[in-house]
Every structure is written in structure tokens, then in C-alpha cells.
Amino acid sequence: MTSNSAVDKELAALKRKLDSAVSSRANIESDLSHQSSLFSEFIIKLSQVAKGTDTALDNKLAKLRTLFTKSASIESIEELINDISQILHQYTTKNDVEMRALQDKFMQGGQSLQKIKGLPDDLRRQLRALINENQEVKSTLPQYVPILSQLLTFYQHALKQGNVSTLSNGVLQSAVTKAPVITETSQSLDKVKIVKRFEEYLAKITISRQYQEQLKKIRSELSEDIPRQKLLASFLAAFDVISLDLQRERNTAKIFLSTLSETLATVQSAVTTTVKSQESAQAKLQQLNDKMQSQICEMANDLDKANSLVDIKVDINAKLQAIAKTLEEKTSFEHSQQALFTEQLITMQERVARLEEQSKTFEKRIQEQQEKSLQDALTKLNNRAAFDEHFAKETARCQHKRIPLAIVVADLDNFKRINDTYGHTAGDKTLQVLANTFKKHLEKHAFVARYGGEEFVFVFTDINKDELLHILNLLRKTVAKLPFKFKNNKVSMTLSIGATHVTQEDNVHIAFERADTALYQAKENGKNQVVYLEQ
Numbered sequence: 175m176t177s178n179s180a181v182d183k184e185l186a187a188l189k190r191k192l193d194s195a196v197s198s199r200a201n202i203e204s205d206l207s208h209q210s211s212l213f214s215e216f217i218i219k220l221s222q223v224a225k226g227t228d229t230a231l232d233n234k235l236a237k238l239r240t241l242f243t244k245s246a247s248i249e250s251i252e253e254l255i256n257d258i259s260q261i262l263h264q265y266t267t268k269n270d271v272e273m274r275a276l277q278d279k280f281m282q283g284g285q286s287l288q289k290i291k292g293l294p295d296d297l298r299r300q301l302r303a304l305i306n307e308n309q310e311v312k313s314t315l316p317q318y319v320p321i322l323s324q325l326l327t328f329y330q331h332a333l334k335q336g337n338v339s340t341l342s343n344g345v346l347q348s349a350v351t352k353a354p355v356i357t358e359t360s361q362s363l364d365k366v367k368i369v370k371r372f373e374e375y376l377a378k379i380t381i382s383r384q385y386q387e388q389l390k391k392i393r394s395e396l397s398e399d400i401p402r403q404k405l406l407a408s409f410l411a412a413f414d415v416i417s418l419d420l421q422r423e424r425n426t427a428k429i430f431l432s433t434l435s436e437t438l439a440t441v442q443s444a445v446t447t448t449v450k451s452q453e454s455a456q457a458k459l460q461q462l463n464d465k466m467q468s469q470i471c472e473m474a475n476d477l478d479k480a481n482s483l484v485d486i487k488v489d490i491n492a493k494l495q496a497i498a499k500t501l502e503e504k505t506s507f508e509h510s511q512q513a514l515f516t517e518q519l520i521t522m523q524e525r526v527a528r529l530e531e532q533s534k535t536f537e538k539r540i541q542e543q544q545e546k547s548l549q550d551a552l553t554k555l556n557n558r559a560a561f562d563e564h565f566a567k568e569t570a571r572c573q574h575k576r577i578p579l580a581i582v583v584a585d586l587d588n589f590k591r592i593n594d595t596y597g598h599t600a601g602d603k604t605l606q607v608l609a610n611t612f613k614k615h616l617e618k619h620a621f622v623a624r625y626g627g628e629e630f631v632f633v634f635t636d637i638n639k640d641e642l643l644h645i646l647n648l649l650r651k652t653v654a655k656l657p658f659k660f661k662n663n664k665v666s667m668t669l670s671i672g673a674t675h676v677t678q679e680d681n682v683h684i685a686f687e688r689a690d691t692a693l694y695q696a697k698e699n700g701k702n703q704v705v706y707l708e709q
């Protein structure tokens with residue numbers, strides 16, 4: 175009994191253990207099935223999210239789903255999961271790079287927008303906040319959707335404000351520049367630019383004296399702030415004056431050319447007629463000569479045949495009369511030819527005299543034109559073309575003969591102020607007074623030219639540095655003392671001057687550049703001074 179009950183007890187214990195093991199296994203299986211269905215669901219969702227990203231990933235996820243449904247071996251599942259994990263890792267790295275690039279673009283866009291002038295304060299504040307809040311790179315792409323859309327809204331506001339034309343660089347620049355916003359200010363800036371360029375062209379044009387006043391009037395109109403319509407009328411008026419002058423030039427040339435061609439035609443026909451009539455006259459004279467020759471021969475023959483002295487006398491008398499007649503005929507013919515030639519010669523002389531007269535007028539006009547093309551219309555100084563020609567020639571000559579040559583660039587200080595305060599005409603007058611001062615003080619030492627605007631150039635031949643600086647400083651002081659008076663205000667003008675000598679190694683450009691650098695230094699150092707740069 176005792177042994178039986180012990181066995182029973184043991185059996186009962188074993189049964190309990192078995193029951194508990196069975197129930198534990200059932201629990202484990204249920205857990206496993208729950209987890210694998212969760213995992214399978216996760217794989218399905220992952221497949222949906224990743225679908226289309228990469229075909230290899232799509233295929234591998236589909237295979238994994240199948241393996242799960244078929245309860246495949248852990249090894250084959252594990253291998254597939256490794257592959258998938260590798261692909262996903264590659265995508266994570268690529269994603270990181272793309273997101274950093276997106277962040278950069280966002281920051282660039284935001285900063286460009288901040289640079290726009292005249293952005294409303296509230297927009298600027300919101301933009302600053304958006305940039306500050308989003309300094310860090312986001313972890314997912316979708317996080318960029320709201321901030322980029324906000325940035326785009328700001329751009330839209332800025333475009334409506336019409337300020338985006340000042341944008342220099344940014345992600346949206348190309349789109350923005352395709353649709354520039356024209357503001358009042360940009361229009362008037364354009365107008366100023368156009369007028370300035372037109373004025374520069376007009377300043378370069380050399381026009382006959384009779385039209386200079388008209389052009390000057392138009393230029394002074396342009397310097398005032400005139401409305402657009404009037405501006406166009408002034409432009410047209412200037413073109414009219416220029417075209418009238420051109421027409422006049424063309425007419426002078428036309429008259430000369432037609433006289434020239436008329437004269438040439440007359441001379442040519444006279445020469446042809448003369449040659450032809452000379453040929454026929456020659457033939458006629460030959461005929462007369464032959465006739466006389468044969469008459470003389472005949473007379474000689476008759477002499478031989480004559481029987482008596484009386485016969486000879488009668489015969490010779492008759493023959494001599496015939497010869498005298500031929501001779502008379504010849505002389506009269508020669509006279510008529512002479513008269514004809516004289517007449518033709520007089521016609522030709524008259525024609526040539528007329529041509530000479532015309533060509534003198536034309537030559538004078540050409541000379542005037544040449545002088546004008548080398549002379550500055552406003553100041554009557556040599557102009558830039560004349561300077562270029564002179565400086566190039568002098569440089570070559572002085573380098574060859576080793577003569578010291580100096581180039582000087584002088585510029586009026588704060589000249590814009592005169593134009594702005596007292597008007598363009600006052601500015602022009604100032605330039606004329608100054609040009610006369612240069613002529614008076616420099617002409618015996620240097621070649622003086624207006625280089626352009628308020629800039630002048632002087633070329634000194636055979637001068638040393640001390641002498642040069644002495645003359646230039648004297649000129650500078652003279653200019654500073656000139657008593658300018660505009661609208662009852664005493665105004666003083668000063669000059670900044672840059673100078674240098676031309677070396678053996680220089681060319682005209684290098685030498686000019688050095689003088690110009692010296693001028694720049696004179697301006698930088700406070701103006702109203704001479705700066706000399708050693709070679």
C-alpha cells in the first residue's frame with residue numbers, strides 16, 4: 175500500500191507537471207502566433223510604405239510575407255531580414271544627405287528673403303522666427319513640408335509688396351527675375367540712366383557752330399527733372415538738330431562733287447574734241463604741204479623743159495602764184511585752228527577756276543570738320559581723340575630720343591555738387607572758365623586736353639619732376655583762388671592732380687594708368703593736392 179500510494183503520488187505530480195507544461199506551451203504558442211501575426215502585419219505595412227521606392231526592396235518584402243505565411247525556417251527568414259535591413263540602411267544614409275541639402279536650401283531661401291529691402295515688419299519677424307525654429311536638420315522628409323510651405327507664403331507676400339527685384343541670390347531667384355516688379359523708383363532710376371547716357375552721347379558730338387546753341391539748349395533742358403513726355407520731345411529735338419547739321423554737311427559735299435564731275439566732263443570732252451580736230455588739222459596741213467611740194471617739183475621740171483627765158487618767166491610766175499595761194503590757205507587754216515584751240519582753252523580755264531573755287535570752300539569745310547573732331551565742343555580744348563593721337567606720338571618720339579615726358583590727369587573736386595546745387599549750365603560755365611585757366615597757365619608748357627566730364631589731361635615734354643610739380647602746384651593754387659559766384663554764392667573749386675613720367679618700358683596705357691592711380695591717391699588723401707608716382 176505504501177509503495178502504491180507513493181507511486182500514485184509521483185504520477186499525480188508528474189501529471190500536474192505535464193498539464194502545466196502543456197498549458198505553458200499553449201501560452202507560448204499563442205504568444206508566438208500573436209507576435210508573428212503582428213510581425214506579418216508590420217511587414218505588410220512596411221511593404222505598403224516602401225512600395226515603389228526600390229524594386230529589390232519590394233521583392234524582398236513580398237518574399238518575406240510569403241515565408242511567414244508558409245511558416246518557413248528561421249534561417250531563411252533571418253537571411254532575408256538581413257538583406258532588407260541592408261537596403262533600408264542604404265536608404266537611411268541617402269535620406270540623411272538629401273535632408274541636409276533640403277535644410278541648406280531652406281536656410282538659403284530664408285536668408286535671401288531677409289535681405290529684401292522694405293519687407294513689412296511683421297513678415298520679417300515671422301520669417302526670423304521660422305528660421306530660428308528650424309536651424310536643425312529634420313529627421314524625416316515630411317517634416318519639411320510645413321516649413322517650406324510657410325517660406326513660400328512669405329515669398330508670395332514679398333512679391334505682392336513688389337520688393338523682390340532687389341533679391342540677389344536665393345533658391346527662388348530665377349523664378350522671381352522672370353517676373354520683375356516695376357516700381358516708381360526703378361522707373362525714375364531708369365530715366366536718370368537714359369538721360370545720363372544720352373547726355374554723354376551729345377557731349378561727344380561735334381556740330382557746326384550754327385547748331386551749337388540749339389543743342390546746348392536741349393542739353394540744359396535734359397539736365398532738369400523733366401517729365402517723360404517732354405524727355406522724348408527733347409530727344410527728338412536733339413536728333414533733328416543733328417540730322418539738320420548732317421544734311422548741311424552732305425549738301426556742301428554734294429555741291430562740290432557735282433561741280434567736280436561737271437568740270438571733269440567738260441575737260442574730257444574738250445580734250446577729245448581737241449585731239450580729234452588736231453588729227454584732222456594735221457591731215458589737212460599734210461595735204462597742203464604735199465600740194466606745195468608737188469607745185470615746187472612741177473616748177474623745177476618745167477624749168478628743165480623750158481625753151482626760152484620768157485617762157486621760164488611766165489611759167490615761174492604762174493607757179494609762184496599757185497604756191498603763194500596754197501601758202502595763204504595753209505596760214506589761214508593754221509590761224510583758224512589756233513583760234514579754236516584758244517577758245518577751248520578759255521572754256522577749260524573757266525571751268526577749272528570754278529572747280530578751284532569750290533574745292534577751296536570744300537577744303538575749308540573739311541579742315542573745320544577735322545579741327546572740330548579733335549576739339550572739345552564745350553571748352554574748345556583738345557578732345558580725347560586729339561590727346562590719344564598726341565600722347566601716342568610724343569611717347570614714341572620721346573622714348574626714341576630719350577626726352578623726359580610727363581603725363582598728368584587732373585579732376586575737379588566735388589563737381590557733382592555744382593551741377594546738383596546750381597544746375598547744369600553753371601557746371602558747363604565752370605568747365606569753360608577752368609579750361610581757359612588751363613590754356614592761360616599751361617599752354618606754353620604742355621599739351622592740354624579735356625579727357626571727358628570734369629577730367630583733364632596735360633602732356634609735358636622735356637620737363638623734370640621738380641619743375642613739373644612746381645607748375646602743377648601753382649596751377650592748383652590758381653584754380654583754388656578762382657572767384658566763382660553762383661546765385662550770389664561765392665563758390666571755390668579745387669583740383670586733384672595725379673602725375674608721373676613715362677619710362678622707356680612704359681606704353682601709353684601703363685603710363686596713363688599710373689597717372690590715374692596717382693589722381694586716385696590724391697582724391698583718397700583728401701583732394702586739392704598733387705600726387706606724383708615714381709616710375
Ligand SMILES: Nc1nc2c(ncn2[C@@H]2O[C@H](COP(=O)(O)OP(=O)(O)OP(=O)(O)O)[C@@H](O)[C@H]2O)c(=O)[nH]1
Binds near residue numbers: 552
Ligand atoms: N555741367 C556738366 N557736368 C558734367 C559734364 N560732364 C560730366 N559732368 C558731371 O560731373 C559730375 C561728376 O561727378 P562725380 O564723378 O561724382 O565726381 P565729383 O562730384 O567731382 O567727385 P570727386 O571726383 O570724388 O571729387 C557728374 O555730376 C556729371 O554729370 C559736362 O559736360 N557738363
